[in-house]
Amino acid sequence: MSTCATLSRELSEPLAATAATATTWLLVEQNGPWGAKALGESHLDPAVGRALDAATADTGVRVALIRRPGRHADCLPTARHEVVVAHTVPAPGRSWVRRGQVADPAELLSLDFAALGTGDHGGFGVPHVGGPIALVCTNGRRDRCCALLGRPLAADLAAAGHSEVWEVTHLGGHRFSPTMLVLPYGYAYGRLTAESAKEVLAATAAGHMVPEWSRGCSGWDRPAQAADQAVRLATGETRADALTLAQRPDGAGRWRVGVRHEDGRSWEVEVAEGVSEPPRAESCGKAAGTPSRMEVAALREL
Template sequence: MSVSTCTSASLALGEPVAATAATATTWLLIEQPGPWGAKALRASRLDPATGGALERLAEGTGVRVALIRRPGRHADLHRPRRHRVYVAHTAPGASWIRTAEVTDPAELVRLDFAALGAGTHSGFGEAYDGAPLALVCTNGKRDQCCAVRGRPLAAELAASGGSEVWEITHLGGHRFAPTMLVLPYGYTYGRVDAHHAKGVLEAARTGRVVLEGCRGRSAWDRPGQAADLAVRELTGEDRTAVLVVDSVAAGEGSWSVRVAHTDGRAWRVAVTQVAGLPPRPESCGAALGTPGRMEVTGIERVAGGRADAARS
C-alpha cells in the first residue's frame, strides 16, 4: 500500500477514532498569535520560561495547557496587547468555562492548578455563557496534516458564524486530522469536515453529543472513553447524561469500567487494549508503529445488584 501522509494511512486502514482523545479534566487555553513550534508552549511568541512553568505546574493535576489563536492569516501577524484566556472544566454535571484577558500570560502561574483540575475555578475571570467553543488543531510544526486539513476547517467554521472558533496547538491524534475539541463538554472529534463539524456544534448548543467521528470525552481515561461511547451506541443516548463512575484494571491491558446514567441505569463495560495492526505512522515522517486501540469486549447491564447481559 502506498500512502503519503499519516492521515491517508490511517484512513486506508479503517482505523477507528473512538477512545483516542487527549485526557484532561480541565483545559487552560491561552491566546498566542504568531508561529507555533512543535512544542508550542516553549516555541512560540509566548515567553518560553512562562510556557515551561505552566507545563510544570499542570503536570499531574488534570489540567492541559494549550495555545490558541483566531483562524486566518492575520493570526501570524497580530501581536495582542492582551491575551484572551479560557479555563474549561469538562466533568459531566459540573462543566463550566471561565474567561479573562491578561496583559502577560506569566500572571497565570499564580493559578491553583490542582483546584482547577478538580473543578474549582476560585473566581478566575468571569463565566462564559456563549456558544460552545470549537478548537481545531492547526499546528503544522507538530504535523503537516493538522495544518493542511485543520486550517481550512477552522476558517470555514469561523466564517459560518454561530460558534466561537479558535485554532489550537495540539489535540493529539495527528492521523485523525482534522481534529476538533468542543468545550465545555470536552468531546473530541476526528476526520471532521465542515458539514459534520457544524452538526456537532449545533448539537452541543443543546447539550447533545454526536457519535459519528467522536474520539471521546477528555474527562475520561481511554478505557472510560471507550465505555462511554459504547454505552451511548447501545442505548442511543445523545444527551450529556452518561457518567463514567470508575475504571478498574482487570489484568494487563484490560479494564472493567462502570458507566451510569442520570436515570439510574448502570452498566459494567469490559475494555481491552490491542495493538493497531498492521503498523502505520502515527505522525507524518515518523517510523511505523502499532498504536494501542481500545476494544469493548462486553457490556453488562447492572441493576439492583445483578447483571443483565446487554451485549458481548
Template sequence: MSTCATASRDLDEPLAGTAATARTWLLLEQPGPWGAKALTSSHLDPEVGRALEAAVETTGVRIALIRRPGRHADCHTPARPRVYAAHTVPGNAWLRSHVVDDPRQLLDLDFAGLGAGDHGGFGVPHTGDPLALVCTNGKRDRCCALLGRPLAGELVASGEEGVWEVTHLGGHRFSPTLLVLPHGYAYGRTAAPAVKEILQGVREGRVVTEGCRGSSAWERPGQAAELAVRRAAREDAAGALSVVRTTGDAPRWDVTVAHTDGRRWRVTVAQGASLPPRPESCGAALASPARMDVMAVRETT
C-alpha cells in the same frame, strides 16, 4: 506522498478511546507562529511557557495555545490575551473566560484546584457559542496544517463564532481533529458540515457520537466504554453518563458507567494493536498504535 491521516483513514483505524486526557483545559491566546513544542517555541516567553508546563504536571490540567483562524502576522497579537478554562467532568462541567495583562499572571492559579473542578473565581462564565478548537500546528505534524487550517477557515466563513486554532490535541493521524468545549468531547476526521452538527448538539445539550474520539474527562478505556454505552442505550444527553470505576490493567479493563437516572453498565475493554503497521505521525517509523476495543456492554442492577 501518503500522509499519516490518509493511512489511518484508509485502514479504518477506530476513533473511540483516542482523545487526549484532561479533566480541565487551560487555553491561552497566542497568535503568531507556533513551533512543535508551542509553549516554548512561539511568541510566548519561553520561560513562562516552561513554568506553565511544570505547574500543570500531575494536576489534571492540560494547557494549550490558541489563536483565531486566518493569517498569523505578529501585528494581530492582542494587548491583553484571552484565556479560557474548562472543566469537563459531568455534573460539574464549566467554561470560563478571562483576559490577562500578562501571561505570567496564570502562574498564580491553583492548578490542583482547577484540575479538581474548582475554578476559584477565575474569570467569568462563558455565555457565547461553544468553543470549537481545531488542531492546526503543522510544526508537530503537517496533517494538522494541511487538513486543520482549511477546516477552521471554512467554519469561520460559515458564521461559526467560537472557532479557534489550537496547538495540539493528540492523534495527528486522525486529522482534522477537533475538541468541543465545555463538555470536552474530541472528534477526528471531521468536515465542516459534521462540525456544525456537533456544535448544534452542544447548544442543545447533546453529544454527537459519530466521529467521536471520547471525552477528555476519562482515561482511554473509559472513553471507549462511555461511547459504547451511549450507542447501546441511545443516550445523547451531555451530562447523563459518568465513568465511576475502572478495574484491571492493560490489556483488559472492566469499566463501570453510571447514568444519572441510576442505571449502570459494566463494559469490558481490551487493548489491541492496530494492524497492519502505519505511521502515527508523518515521517515516523511504522508502528501498531494501541486501540481500545469494546468486548461487551452489560447493564447491571
C-alpha cells in the same frame, strides 16, 4: 501525497477512545506562528511556557495555545491574552467554562493547578456565556495534516459564524485530522468535514454529542472513553452529560468501567488494551508503529 491521516483512514482505524486526556484545559491566546512544541516555540515567553508546563504536570490540567483563524506569520503581538479555562468531566452538572484576560501569561502561574484539575476554578474569570467553543488543531509544525486539513476547517467554521472558533496548538491524534475539541463538554472529534463539524456544533449547542465522529471525552481516561462510546451506541443516548463513569483496573491491560445513566440505569463494560495492526505512522514523518487501542470485550446492563 501520502499522509498519516490518509493511511489511518484507509486502514479504517477506529476514532473511539483516542481523545487526549485532561480533566481541565487552560487555553491561552497567543498570536503569531507556533513551533512543534508551541509553549516554548512561539511569541509566548519560552520561560513562561516551560513554567506553565512544569506547574501543570500531574494535575489533570492541559495547557494549549489558541489564536483566531487566519494568517499568522506576521501578526502583531498580543496586547491582552484571552484565557479560557474549561473543566471537561461531562457528568451531570460538573462541566464548566470560565474566561478572562491577562496582560502577561506569567500571571497564570499564580493559579492553583491542582485545584483546577479537580474542578475547583477558584473564582478565575467569569462564566462563559454563549454557545459552544470550537478548538480546531492547526499546528502544521507539529504535523502537516493539522495544517492541510485543520486550517481550512477552522476558516470555514469561523466564516459560518454559528460558534466561537479558535485554532489550537495540539489535541493529539494527528492521524485523525482534522480534529476538533468542543467545549463545554470536552468531546473531541476526528475526520471532520465542514458539514459534519457544523452538525457537531449544533448538537453541542443543544446539549448533545455525536457518536459517529467522536474520539471520546477528554475528561475521562481512554478505557472510560471506550465504555462511554459503547453504551451510547447500544442505547442511542447522545445527551452529553447523561452518563457518569468510574473505571477500575482488572489486571494488566484490562479495566472494568461502571456506567450510570441519570435515569438510574447502569452497565458494566469490560475494556482491554490492544494494538493497531498493521503498523502505521502516528504522525507524518515518524516511523511506523502499532499505537494502542481500547477494545470493548463485554457490555452488560445491570
